[in-house]
Amino acid sequence: MHKMNFEESPLQSELRSLTRQFTQKELLPLVEEDENNQRFRPELIRKLGDLGLTGIPLPINYGGAGLGYQEYIIAIEEIAAVNAGYAISVAVTGLTQMILNTFGNEEQKKKYIPPLAKGHAIGAFSLSEANSGSDAASLKTTAQKQGNHYLVNGTKLWTTQGDSADTIILMARTGEAGPRGISAFILEKGISGFQYGKKEKKMGCHTSHTMELIFQNVEVPAENRIGNEGDGLKIAMTALDSGRITIAAAALGISRAALQIAIHHAQQREQFGKPLSEFQGISFMLADMAVLLNAATLLVQKSAWLKDEGKSFTHEAAISKLFATDMAMKVTTDAVQILGGSGYTQDFPLERYMREAKVLQIVEGTNQIQRMIIGRNLTQGPKRKRK
Ligand SMILES: Cc1cc2nc3c(=O)[nH]c(=O)nc-3n(C[C@H](O)[C@H](O)[C@H](O)COP(=O)(O)OP(=O)(O)OC[C@H]3O[C@@H](n4cnc5c(N)ncnc54)[C@H](O)[C@@H]3O)c2cc1C
Known part of the structure; x- marks a missing residue:
């Protein structure tokens, strides 16, 4: 009997912990200052490349890690939990490679993919x-x-x-x-x-x-x-199908980080003589945030699995992108609310997470466009399988 498996493989757990160690050590200390100075550091992409994190789903013979989207979404989620800007940078460099790998000829693949996959070039x-x-x-x-x-x-x-x-x-x-x-x-x-x-x-x-x-x-x-x-348009739309899975994964990372801060604050902060978490109004908000995050995680994982299995995933990628990014907007907004006035300040990263979540509802096809794709698939049948 084949069982569904909701557990990360040892390799996936290792990848998560590798990415988390990197983001905590190399990215977190710089984030607030770099956000304020609008500074992008290409050397961080190079370091991510040294760890094999910039070409996760690309074939080994072009310098990639030879893994799948189920691994790729883990890295994107972890990076986004610290800073969505870098998650988007890795995702866009990944989109560039994906286009070259799917539609490029052999010379183009050999020339352009390896530097991108190794983090030596940015796409x-x-x-x-x-x-x-x-x-x-x-x-x-x-x-x-x-x-x-x-x-x-x-x-x-x-x-x-x-x-x-x-x-x-x-x-x-x-x-x-x-x-x-x-x-x-x-x-x-x-x-x-x-x-x-x-x-x-x-x-x-x-x-x-x-x-x-x-x-x-x-x-x-x-x-x-x-x-x-x-x-060209077919190439762009095919790439965006895959890209949407990574945007949805970024939404998971932001939301997880926001929820953790909100839970911690609700446990520590006392009003009316008891922790906020003991007020049902607050614990229900936290519960709803966790429900949404769990549901979004399963959707994103399923899209990545479909892609890795070579099955059609356009419809599911659109559903994941729509649900996960709307979820991130709600979860980050509610997390700000749970921190009250502090949530609205830069003493906590929540207001930044809220601003980061917003862009995910817009890029790689707005969420209205995702609804158009989903609606069209429902009423006119799915289009041919995307590569
Ligand atoms: C930070 C950021 C990074 C980006 N990076 C890239 C990038 O790397 N490469 C790139 O090519 N683009 C990029 N984009 C562009 C992004 O893909 C577009 O902003 C997005 O596709 C929406 O296009 P628009 O801004 O022109 O809005 P419009 O298309 O003008 O849409 C405006 C509003 O109308 C809605 N709308 C439009 N048509 C319909 C419809 N038929 N039915 C219902 N509602 C509709 C939209 O959902 C939206 O709410 C980026 C955008 C941002 C903000």
Whole structure:
């Protein structure tokens, strides 16, 4: 008889403890200051790479750890429990590798994946523009074929770690208007005609920079196109299916950390002559937070398992992303409430967690877009299996 297994394997527990040791020792002491100074440290990505944590689900022959998403989500959760900015940075570098591994040719894989998988290079994914966010198929940046290169012109918005990335996956229009006219390209840092625009002044996640990227007659070699002309949107949407599992995993980490602080505070803080935890109003809030976190954890683990098993997971990834990130928003908001005035100050990281949770409801497809995906699957049937 096959049993369902809800226990972490010894390897998964080891990975969790390795990531936790790293985040406690290397990341935690820097986080508050770096958040205030909007500082991203590429050397931390390199150190995570030295531990094998930047290419967890990538094949060993390209420098990855050869593990699966069930391991990957553990690392992302642990990093997010300390700082969502770095969890997002690792996730985006992972998204870049995932695109190359799934859709790249052998030369592209050999050249670009190993530095990313080892943490020696940083990756970025550039799809969104000022007038095309949720409606990604309407993007305007163009890539015109001229001999053995493409000439790229346009402006991208919201590219996470666009200013530190060595390898950027860029979506640009090579053909007709709409979803079929978009292609994917690999861009290397420092290419002529490529400039950084504004850095967004955000609500949170300041250790992760979000950049405008400007392209003026940038010559991208034709060999840097990924897949065929017109494959770009399919590539982006496939990548985002997997990316959503990691965003959901980040939501788990933030929420777990917030819940722990709220429980501790409720046990210590006394009002009306007894600890807050003895008031049913507070203990029920804590109970509800734990229920939501447990449910979200199972959803995220199931999505990761489906992906690892090579089964269809688009629907479940959308459900996980929607539920886990809405859960994180509620859990962090309630944790602030349980700490009262202190929760609203920077004496505790809860207000930061709340700001970090918010962005997870927006990135990699807003939660309204997740509902559209889920609703479409329910009423029109699932689309073909994503890779
Ligand atoms: C910190 C941060 C990092 C990011 N990193 C990246 C990155 O690395 N790469 C990248 O390409 N992009 C990135 N993005 C962009 C992100 O993916 C978009 O912000 C997101 O897809 C939403 O697009 P938009 O902001 O243009 O909002 P819009 O699409 O204008 O949406 C505005 C509102 O309308 C809702 N809405 C839109 N269409 C519908 C509909 N059909 N039905 C119901 N509601 C709808 C949305 O849910 C949202 O609430 C990042 C964004 C942020 C904030």
